[in-house]
Amino acid sequence: MSSIDLKKSPPRISSTAEFARYVGLARTTVSRVLNQQPGLKQSTIDRVQRALAETGFTPNAHATLLKGKGTSSVGICLENLLTPPILLKLATLQQQLRGQGYTSLIEVYAPGESRTIIRHFLSMRVEAVVFIGHFDPAELEVRLRELAGHNIPHLVIDHHGIPHANTVTLDRAKAMEAMVNHLLDLGHRTFGLLGIPLEHPSRLERIHGIRAALAARGLDLQTCARSFDAQCPRVHDFEFGQALVRRFLELKQPPGAYLALNDEIAIGAMRALQDAGVSIPGQASVTGFNNQDICTMMAPPLTTVDQQVEPTIKVAMQVLTAQLRNGMPARPVLRTIAPELVIRQSTGRAAS
């Protein structure tokens, strides 16, 4: 009985040498088993496997990675603002990388810590770095240059418009163009932009799409669309959407359609409109962006743009594996994902 108890507490083993002593074999032999090299008798293989199961021994990864030429790891830097779609991308990406034998080092970005994060990645000798989300463009560009200096491939997911960056992103211009076309078809001619400034470089892509749709029908951005972004602080997106709409409702002639940067802002906008007695879509239309699950639960369900997470990650993995194999591409790669309009009941014919 007591022998069983003793067997139940196997010794703490922290090196292959120690483990080999436990099994009663040479260290090199054990190493050969662990790395599945040929020329081993089945019985000894079994003996090692059994001891492995008993003790739960794991070779020190740091020593392995130190020895081996590559680390088979990629760094993933995550935007501060953690929304469901971003997280879904993270989870999917990590799982796919795992399937390819890659370990992922995940760091959540915090303002001013991007340098620390990249240096950590570099010290861990990652083979590539992925950025997911939106960052400060200037800061990101510096980091990318830093990585290029070390000949480490990178990939930016979602943040379009960084010079020389390898990018995979939803075609937000096309998305906005399609959305505006949808609203134009419904008779809308006045647009309130929520979270989309007319000038700010970070949202330029969306503006391009909006402008293109308007121009195709002989309309002008400046006269059709307005934005009050600068006048409201953006802390939580829901409240931001509310505040922006309240500002619009102070106008003599509020717009008939609202285009929001994302679903959260759109939902806040709907709330403020309905609280003010404006019916949706009877008196105003509202559109979101991202197609989060919550959209279908609103009254009315929110018209929005689907993020296409799976295609995005699929393409991202293609670009990534190509770079892991062949190194940094000579010219930056830009792959855009086609968006898909999801029309629900928050958009309707313009009030005449």
Add this chain to the structure above:
Amino acid sequence: MSSIDLKKSPPRISSTAEFARYVGLARTTVSRVLNQQPGLKQSTIDRVQRALAETGFTPNAHATLLKGKGTSSVGICLENLLTPPILLKLATLQQQLRGQGYTSLIEVYAPGESRTIIRHFLSMRVEAVVFIGHFDPAELEVRLRELAGHNIPHLVIDHHGIPHANTVTLDRAKAMEAMVNHLLDLGHRTFGLLGIPLEHPSRLERIHGIRAALAARGLDLQTCARSFDAQCPRVHDFEFGQALVRRFLELKQPPGAYLALNDEIAIGAMRALQDAGVSIPGQASVTGFNNQDICTMMAPPLTTVDQQVEPTIKVAMQVLTAQLRNGMPARPVLRTIAPELVIRQSTGRAAS
């Protein structure tokens, strides 16, 4: 001019020896500078720092961690279902750990991969492992035993009821008790449970709280409360909530108050009720759990329980740092966080 161009492409440096050759110093001297040892002339320190900035060299972390006794890293295993509150906990925890000089290895759990994940943590020689969220109890217990076998401290955040586990969690029993009391005060005597089975072990804590509140007023769980969880598949929580409520509405006398497992289910429930013409809170009350931002945007705003993320992480860090200093505690630690009821307009007086 060309010399400038040449200077712009510093050589790829991947070891301290190489770097020392570049600076023109001995490897040991450089190492002393990097580790801030005394007895160095300021001018040589500057020389190294300058070269450091030029080349962006970073010592190989694997070699350092191999040499040093501890790795100063903790593993974080994340629940598959990524909701905003969980993510907030992750981000906060990682930031705090970073502040304490600890690196965090983050892995998103995928069914059947918990073994792989833990083995990865072990091979990286993490000094502790944190689980955030809810997992398969049996699987989690095996992992915890595995960790204990290696003398590695652990901490489970949110998942209450794992035997021998060090746990930090919201007191969900107290929360449900307070919530039911609130509804009893409003005159409710019939309760529909959404996502909370009467028997299932994983939700036993909530049931205990509900039962306690009822018992204090001489009421009985079996007669007051019903649950149809088994009859509806749970894929997306929003739709789950909708489906459950539809099932309840088939009854001759649907309950006057609905207690949902989380905010998503509650929101789905509200949608289904309102679509069926049931006014909230006039004809039925609905409560959520977690107090996500979206709650305030609903019509009516959702009564719910706040997660208390900051206190939770604060306590988690206390427990964690204590274990990192002193090793596994002799007896499992259980710290519960006091919940806070957030009463909004989705609950009201029972219809008479």
Add this chain to the structure above:
DNA sequence: ACCATTTGCGGACAGGTGTCCGCGTCAAGC
């Protein structure tokens, strides 16, 4: 110019792993 002190050098070792290689051992086949 001389001596004492600071300061950098270079060799050595440890930490754990993967791999190569020569050598011993054991069993099977003839």
Add this chain to the structure above:
DNA sequence: GCTTGACGCGGACACCTGTCCGCAAATGGT
């Protein structure tokens, strides 16, 4: 009983860093 493989052993080296130590060189003071 001898040869021939098959198989395991153990020494050696490399990967890169941190640290210790003896020693040489440079520095500073007088």
